[in-house]
Structures are given as C-alpha cells and as structure tokens.
Amino acid sequence: MKMALWVLIAAVVLLGGYIRFSPSDTARWHVAAQGADKDMRNGVVRVVNTGPNGLAKLDAIATDAPRTRVLAGSVPEGMVTYITRSKVFGFPDYTTVQQDGDELRVYARSRFGRRDFGVNQDRVSGWLALLQP
Template sequence: MSGPIGALFGRGIGGLPPATPLDFAALRLPPSPNTCLAAPPGGHAQAHITVPPLPVDAATAWPALRALGDGLPRVFRYGEWPERRQAQWVARTPLMNYPDIVTAELVPGPAGAGLFLYSRSLFGWSDLGVNRRRVEAWLAALEAALRRR
C-alpha cells in the first residue's frame, strides 16, 4: 500500500516513498506551522532555531548524529547520505501513527561543524508544537553525545 493511506497504516518507513536527500540551500518552508528548522547562524533565512557551531568538526560529529534516532520509540532510520553527512528518520506519532520526517545534516565551518536539523509533519496543518519539541530534544541529545565522546 502506498500513498497517503499506506503512509498512515504503514509501520516504520512502510508506505512512504524512497528517501531522497534534502537540499537545505533550496528549502522553502511551507506556510503551515507543523515544521521546525534549526540551522547554523546565517544558514537559512527561515530557521526557527539558530544552532551555534558544534565543538567538533563534521567528521567527528557524524557518528553521534547518525545515532540520534537509535533507541527512540517509534523512530526509524529512513535514509542516509554519508558523503553529505546527512541522515533522515521517520518519527511516527503515538496516537494516529502519522509519519513525521526528521532530516539532519552537518556542514563544515571555521569554528566547528554547522548543523541543520529539520522536523516536519507530512499530514495536517498544526502539530501542537511537536516538531519544535522534537528538534529541541534532538539538539540536547546531540550536545550530550558530543560531551561524552
């Protein structure tokens, strides 16, 4: 089953089209409030959250970034492009099983890696702040993982 019905009734990444990398430079956020974008300083004009440079370079941060969704309930790896240092996950909502897509990418920077982190709902208009809370939680988890390394 594919399309919207398959996406709703699928498990994990089931029912979703194949993952494709996201071009953050070309990204235009939708008018709906059901997204949250975190970006490095000056990284995106529509960013909701500015992420200071990470305390390590992109190559060092990549393993921690890849592991962000591991072990989280209802979160499944969707796609990965190591050459871009970009990974995607599907996060399914508990009640309705809606698939949200989370995309993260590391970019080189002079003071440490820059991070893009984008969480978006595929269905509906409002998410009641779920995507912003997810981005904030994942940012905190990455910061903690980098401190432990």
C-alpha cells in the same frame, strides 16, 4: 443508524491504515534544510554548531528514540532522514539531518495536516539538548 455507524468505523479504519502504511517517497522527504533557524506551522529548521562529528552523535540519539527509524541516507553520506511515528495513530514526521562542515542542519516536518502543534520542535529540541556536553 447502525449502517451509518459501520460506515464511520470502516472509514476510520481505512484512514488509519492509509496513515500508518502509506509508503514514504524518499525523493520528497530526503532533502536538506535551506536557510537559518525557522519555526513553521508544521515543522522546524535548526542550524547548530556541533563540530565535524555532530551527525554521528545525533544519529545515535535519533536511532535510540522511540518509534524512530532511518528512512534514507547514512552518516558516511553526510545526511540522514528519520521517520518518527506518533504513539497512538502512527502519524509520520520526517527529520532530515545534514552535516555541513562544523554545522548540523536539522529539518523536521509533519506529513499530514497543516499544524504539528509543536511536536517536531519539541523532538528536535530534545535531540539537540542531548548533544550538549
């Protein structure tokens, strides 16, 4: 019985380490949103009219968000992908933001699991709400 408990604990620790420390492939995650607004099981796409400097404004909001850092890209490049980790387990979510003329294309999705339980939609909605004057 004790051995099974130790095996279970070791499995949980290893899984947690994999989730928190596995590398992020920028070629897979640093991709622009396609299409119009869309709700998915594990993410969301939003297209909003922000004017030509929407990406710079959203970059300031995103980089100030807790547990969020830039994975790839930059404002001068016109596209940035952020990685945001959950507070307890460190699950990574990826949000790619692209300036397309006066439109801002936001594509947020989770890496692990089939559903994100609205986490990405809530984060994107919060960031976009802060863009409003």
